[in-house]
Amino acid sequence: MQAKFGYNSTGMAENAVYVTKRSGETKLFSDEKVRDSLHRAGAEEAVIDEIMKEIHERLYPGISTRAIYRTAFNILKAKSRHVAARYNLKQGIFQLGPSGFPFEKYMAELFINEGFQSSNNIIMQGHCVTHEVDVLATKGPRTLIVECKYHHAGGTFCDxxxxxxxxxxxxxxxxxxxxxxxxxxxxxxxxxxFSTDALQYGNCAGLHLLSWDYPDNRGLKDIIDRTGLYPVTCLTTLTREEKFRLLGKGYVLCNSLLLQSPVLEEIDVGQGRRGAIRSELEGLCKKVTAFKWV
Incomplete structure (x- = not known):
């Protein structure tokens, strides 16, 4: 059954609906949160209004957040590929697998962009045993020992x-x-x-913690949106198989792919599609601002 919405004087939907997260938890549907995510992706106001109208027509108690995302994403794809790619960021990060090594390489690239020298899978001698470090990043007197915990789907916490x-x-x-x-x-x-206990212990122990939305306004999603360093897995003009081929060749950043466009031929992308892919890359990579996060 479809939910029809009226609005009260505060702008809140009068017929409140709970939606189901990937973890199985339920939460109150937030018109504002969906609008904010669309604004952050760069969608125009008229497009946002169209998307919200479609979502409200499809909304029913218990609908999955995934279904809401798909509704918005499909409309964005039809309107603007590079905006859809930005909106696809979280799903794109989930595709930096299945092993998790592409995510480690991607994180190394983010540190490189901040002026660090970064390497993956470094063996370091400890006092008691040797350790494999996912990312080792150095800059001046600082040496960062980085552990990456990659998950291929939402609803999973680091405890x-x-x-x-x-x-x-x-x-x-x-x-x-x-x-x-x-x-x-x-x-x-x-x-x-991170779970609440993980945050409490990590901060108490002096660790630097970075998750999708932690620290506030400086989480992974904020870093990527502000620096414009989007992973190739965000792209809507490539198939999943083509993305895997790019990852296999060591390409994780969209701006690297833009600079090395001949690689599209190497992964067997037809000539007729390359223009659309390049157009999406150019739109995605032009939104770059200085943002110091490390």
């Missing part, structure tokens, strides 16, 4: 065991380096979220 384990590894590495010049920092990064 307190994750920062507990990572903290012990960092301590072992730093103990081995005592008396040497670099200032070591432990960075724990996830593409989903």
């Amino acid at each position: 307190v065991k994750v920062p507990l384990y990572f903290h012990s590894r960092c301590d072992d590495i730093i103990r081995q380096q005592e008396g040497r010049s670099p200032d070591y920092e432990g960075w724990l990064v996830t593409n989903t979220r």
Whole structure:
């Protein structure tokens, strides 16, 4: 049954509807949150109004947030591919798998953009045992030991065991380096979220925590939107198989693909589609601003 909405003097829908998140939890549908996400992607006001009208016509108690997302995404694709790609950011990050290594490489690229020298899968000697570090980033006196916790779907949290384990590894590495010049920092990064206990322990232990929306206004989604460093998996003009081929060749950033457009031929993209792909890349990569986050 479709839900018909009127609005009261505060602008809130009179017929409140609860929607179902991927985790199975329910929450009150927020018109404002959907509008904010569309604004952040760069959608025009008229398009946002059209999307909201369509969503309200399809809304019913218990509808999944995924269904709401698909409704908005499909309309955006028909209107503007690069805006749809920005709106597709979270799903694009989920596609940096299945192994999680592309996500680690992507994070290394984000640190490189901030002036760090970054490498993946570095073996470091600890005081007790050796450790494999997902990303090692250095800049001046700073050395960042980065652990990446990738999840391929939403609704998954990093619980307190994750920062507990990572903290012990960092301590072992730093103990081995005592008396040497670099200032070591432990960075724990996830593409989903941390549990309340994980945040409490990580902050108390002096770790730097970075998740999809933490810290406030400086989470992963904020960093990407402000720097314009979108992953190739956001693109709407490429098939999933073509995205996997790009990842296999080491391409994780859209701006790298824009600079190396001949790679489209290497992954067997037909000549007739390359113009549309390049147009999407240009629209996606032009939204770049300075944003210091590390």
